[in-house]
Amino acid sequence: MADTRTPLLEAKGICKYFGGLKAVEEVDMQIMQGEIFGIIGPNGAGKTTFFNVCTGIYPPTKGKIYFEGEDITGISPEKAAQKRIARTFQNLQLFKFMTVLDNVKIGCHIKTSSNLFDAVVRTKKYHRDEEYAIEKSLDILRSIDLYEYRDTMAGNLSYGMQRKVEIARALALDPKILLLDEPAAGMNPPETRSLMEFIKMLNQEGYTITVIEHDMKFVMNSCSRILVLNFGEKIFEGTPDEVKVNQEVQSAYFGRGLVAGEALK
């Protein structure tokens, strides 16, 4: 299936070493406009590190990142956000002591531009920006079912809801691509199901989504293509059905040898 379009986000030969530890080794990835792309792999496979390289948290040791065909290797996270690459974090980086609404309002930062002068004089721009931030945030909160919690402190919400706040905050950037790092971690099955629906809905609205997830039901049901990492290396890439039957993926997850072989039968 040769695709001639420019990928939205492309990684070419990405390596990331921490001293002698090869966290990510020669990983290629192409994410097309409008897909849900999954990244899976056992714990410690380098998924999050790879994500961090893609969003500018770490510069790669080797390799290039392209966004809409433009080289963005080693840009800062702020710049990545300004290019509207939005992300969430595996271990939740919420503004815990702020209300849910304020959390999302900070997400509107790059979509507004009022400065110190506007704030002091309360210019038209200030009022326009504040109105925009509030309306936009409330819209997002309504769509993600957090509207009634808008005035609750984010840190007081349940784990699953905090994850949703993070997604809401990322959506405030009007992202061209949304990178979700284990969005369903800590959620119970009904919560996971509703999150899955929500992510699919976002995708239908036109958002391109990349997701790291351990919940296989989630990944197999919603992703169009899946990248499998193990010990920092890409071991497979393909559709969910191909991944399910791939020998290497199975051995990465279940191990090799007689016992594992027995278990699979």
Next chain:
Amino acid sequence: MSKVKELFNKYQVLAYIVLLALLCVVPFALPKAVYVRYACNILMYATLAGSLNIINGYSGQTCLGQAGFFAIGAYTMGALSTKFGISFWLLLPLAGILAAFVGFLVSLPTLKLKGIYLSIVTLGASEIIRIIAQTWTPVTGGAMGIKQIPYPEMFGLDTFRPKYYYFIFLFIGVIFLFVTKRVLQSRVGRAWISIREDEIAAKSLGVQTSFYKSLNFMYGAFWAGVVGCAYAPFVNYIEASQFSTDTGFNVLAMIVIGGQGTLIGPIVGSTIVTLLTESLRFLESWRYVIYAVLIIAMMWLRPQGIAGASRSILAGGKIKRKKQAAGAEGGATNG
């Protein structure tokens, strides 16, 4: 419901007006001139501590060098008014701008530093400014200092009397609070607070943290400079030892005790520390021991300070789930 809120807002303005009127009566109501001097000190230090609170309390950086910015303001007034006879009212913003510029320079190396390393750089910068003030004799008078700094003109009042000078400090304090409240309720203020709460998250949402940290330093330094400018004629005589790190730590003590991350905190802190300083004078240097104990106790029991932002990372980073119901009452603490 909205009517109730409207009514409350109306009364809020009224409350501010009453409070301001009361503050205006204070210098005439106090029985002794020396008490008026204390009141002046409280107001002055409240604004100075407020300017430090902008940096330490809102963007979560640790600046120990506020005395340096304060000195820039004081020497701007001292030097330019005695040598060129420039009006105090013109020098007031100029002192702020100069201090903000120095604040910008100090912020440059500190953008990549955090925590204790940042503190040491700011402390060093403050000392450098003091040493320049001590040795640059043609401008700062060196060890002799600058004498007879002219009193500001204000509606023909005798501003050399603290009774009237009080209004200059009140004016600066009110303007500071008014402007700062507006800034904090804007995109800029939210960016500062987001840096305090979680810098990585702020970055990932496109907040240019270096720019906003720099702006934060400049804003804090600006007001320290303005207060410094008002301080010089008040004491009439300035020399380098008035701007030692002791002054910086004194102001830091105010926000640690009074509270960080709220507008009221520094005012509380300034009142407590100034009154303690005056009432404990008979203990001489021993009173610093009392400060030390107070600061340690405060950091232990209530890290955000008496009136600090309880609902912030400053309070020790723990969320009290018991108070979940109370948590819904809105973001007043960060206002």
